[in-house]
Amino acid sequence: MDRMAPQPTPETRHFWEGCKAGELRLQTCKSCDGGAYFPPRPFCPRCGSRDVEVVKASGKGVLWSYVINQRPRPDMGKEPHSIAVVQLEEGVRMMTNIVGCPQTPEALVLDMPVEVEFLDLGETALPLFHPA
Amino acid sequence: MKPNTVAVVGAAETTDMGKIPNLSVIGLHADAALNALADAGLKPSDIDGVATAGVSPVELAHYLGIKPTYADGTSVGGCSFMLHVRHAAAAINEGLATTILITHGESGRSRVGAGGFGRNASSLAGQFEMPFGPVGPPSMFTIPVLRYLKERGYTVEDLANVSVIQREWAAKNPRASYKDPLTVDDVLNADMIAYPFTKLMCCLVTDGGGALILTSAERAKDFPQKPVYVLGTGESVETPMVSQMYDFASSTAFRISGKKAFDEAGIKHSDVDHLMIYDAFSHLPLYGLEDLGFCKPGEAADFIRERNTAPGGKLPLNTNGGGLSYMHSGMYGMYALQESVRQLRGIAPAQVPGAKISVCQGVGGMFAAAGTVIFGNEG
Numbered sequence: 001m002d003r004m005a006p007q008p009t010p011e012t013r014h015f016w017e018g019c020k021a022g023e024l025r026l027q028t029c030k031s032c033d034g035g036a037y038f039p040p041r042p043f044c045p046r047c048g049s050r051d052v053e054v055v056k057a058s059g060k061g062v063l064w065s066y067v068i069n070q071r072p073r074p075d076m077g078k079e080p081h082s083i084a085v086v087q088l089e090e091g092v093r094m095m096t097n098i099v100g101c102p103q104t105p106e107a108l109v110l111d112m113p114v115e116v117e118f119l120d121l122g123e124t125a126l127p128l129f130h131p132a
Numbered sequence: 133m134k135p136n137t138v139a140v141v142g143a144a145e146t147t148d149m150g151k152i153p154n155l156s157v158i159g160l161h162a163d164a165a166l167n168a169l170a171d172a173g174l175k176p177s178d179i180d181g182v183a184t185a186g187v188s189p190v191e192l193a194h195y196l197g198i199k200p201t202y203a204d205g206t207s208v209g210g211c212s213f214m215l216h217v218r219h220a221a222a223a224i225n226e227g228l229a230t231t232i233l234i235t236h237g238e239s240g241r242s243r244v245g246a247g248g249f250g251r252n253a254s255s256l257a258g259q260f261e262m263p264f265g266p267v268g269p270p271s272m273f274t275i276p277v278l279r280y281l282k283e284r285g286y287t288v289e290d291l292a293n294v295s296v297i298q299r300e301w302a303a304k305n306p307r308a309s310y311k312d313p314l315t316v317d318d319v320l321n322a323d324m325i326a327y328p329f330t331k332l333m334c335c336l337v338t339d340g341g342g343a344l345i346l347t348s349a350e351r352a353k354d355f356p357q358k359p360v361y362v363l364g365t366g367e368s369v370e371t372p373m374v375s376q377m378y379d380f381a382s383s384t385a386f387r388i389s390g391k392k393a394f395d396e397a398g399i400k401h402s403d404v405d406h407l408m409i410y411d412a413f414s415h416l417p418l419y420g421l422e423d424l425g426f427c428k429p430g431e432a433a434d435f436i437r438e439r440n441t442a443p444g445g446k447l448p449l450n451t452n453g454g455g456l457s458y459m460h461s462g463m464y465g466m467y468a469l470q471e472s473v474r475q476l477r478g479i480a481p482a483q484v485p486g487a488k489i490s491v492c493q494g495v496g497g498m499f500a501a502a503g504t505v506i507f508g509n510e511g
């Protein structure tokens with residue numbers, strides 16, 4: 001079964017095109033210098049300015065929190081897997097899966113450094129993270 | 133809203149509770165509504181305002197033959213009914229309607245006439261959460277919790293303890309789905325659903341409904357039941373995505389909603405005799421005790437372990453057994469409100485002796501929204 005894919009909108013397309021191109025893209029505000037924000041939108045959630053730009057993120061962060069889902073959805077395979085939130089160096093948090101390590105509490109330690117990789121889904125790609 | 137100007141004069145749940153295969157969703161709304169009307173000594177034609185979530189207020193009004201001057205379809209998840217109470221109080225004070233019916237019904241277990249749990253793949257949650265595998269609330273609402281435990285110095289035993297103590301309350305409630313005593317080990321050794329949450333830290337999935345009828349405090353004294361007054365209310369909304377909540381260790385929506393309600397009611401925490409905190413999962417009462425200001429951050433787990441919220445404790449919490457042991461059809465907030473009303477009428481199965489003030493805290497979605505209603509029984 002094909003993995004559930006996101007359906008981009010005009011406001012989020014740059015993010016998903018970035019994933020397909022192997023780049024994690026965030027946005028920053030040029031008016032208030034409030035740092036990066038996420039999820040994508042064509043204005044700054046802090047000051048409301050439309051003067052924002054897309055920036056390439058470092059792709060590095062830490063594991064912020066997670067669960068290990070014991071009853072995977074049909075498109076997620078048969079083995080228990082993490083559903084995680086990472087906090088990026090740029091300060092934003094996003095949902096993801098931690099891959100490249102056992103899906104156990106012992107291997108998934110809060111605050112451990114993680115780094116982005118991309119799972120190709122054809123039309124787009126998903127940002128996943130592995131231990132750095 | 134103006135405190136003490138509006139009262140609950142009708143309150144009832146569905147005739148049956150738990151497994152109700154012979155009623156559809158709208159049928160559950162109607163069953164609860166008819167029970168609440170009987171409780172208040174009213175007919176549908178006496179109602180001039182309707183509010184509900186899950187189904188449209190249009191569907192509700194037409195099904196019951198009500199021609200209202202006021203309709204509220206606020207739908208922000210399981211706390212929608214707390215918001216309905218708040219809006220109804222304001223509407224009654226403003227003269228938009230005199231007698232407002234709020235209903236809930238959900239065929240959570242039997243799925244008779246129920247919609248699906250789906251999210252538009254182009255919504256923000258559809259794009260930035262669903263592709264990573266969440267399967268409904270058990271693997272979403274739980275995501276912030278490991279961070280919360282780490283920040284507070286709590287353990288999974290503290291989560292389990294919430295379920296254990298609520299089961300003690302459920303044992304006193306004949307309508308509760310589960311009444312057998314539990315131990316912390318029972319909870320920890322139950323089937324793992326989404327680590328660190330076992331099945332016994334997750335709410336039930338049942339069928340049921342409930343309804344409330346509100347009118348002005350002035351009129352309330354003429355109704356057959358003891359009026360339960362609305363002292364203060366609050367509401368807020370936070371995020372459609374749990375991954376984007378502002379602070380994983382605190383619900384901003386709870387804090388805003390709770391503070392507003394306490395300020396309106398003009399009461400102190402020590403005035404509160406009875407507390408309901410919507411417990412879709414066992415972490416909610418911990419967050420709620422902290423975010424409503426009953427405990428300092430980091431003290432809620434000890435507060436529960438020391439039996440302050442248990443039968444005989446100084447702050448009885450979730451005295452119907454809660455979503456963890458009483459019932460949970462999907463949008464549980466209505467049942468929390470019903471229990472607050474029962475406690476202040478003095479007719480709850482696990483009655484808190486002399487209860488005069490009850491705080492009822494709801495959560496909507498996965499930390500998406502919050503609603504608070506503070507009730508009192510002295511007009």
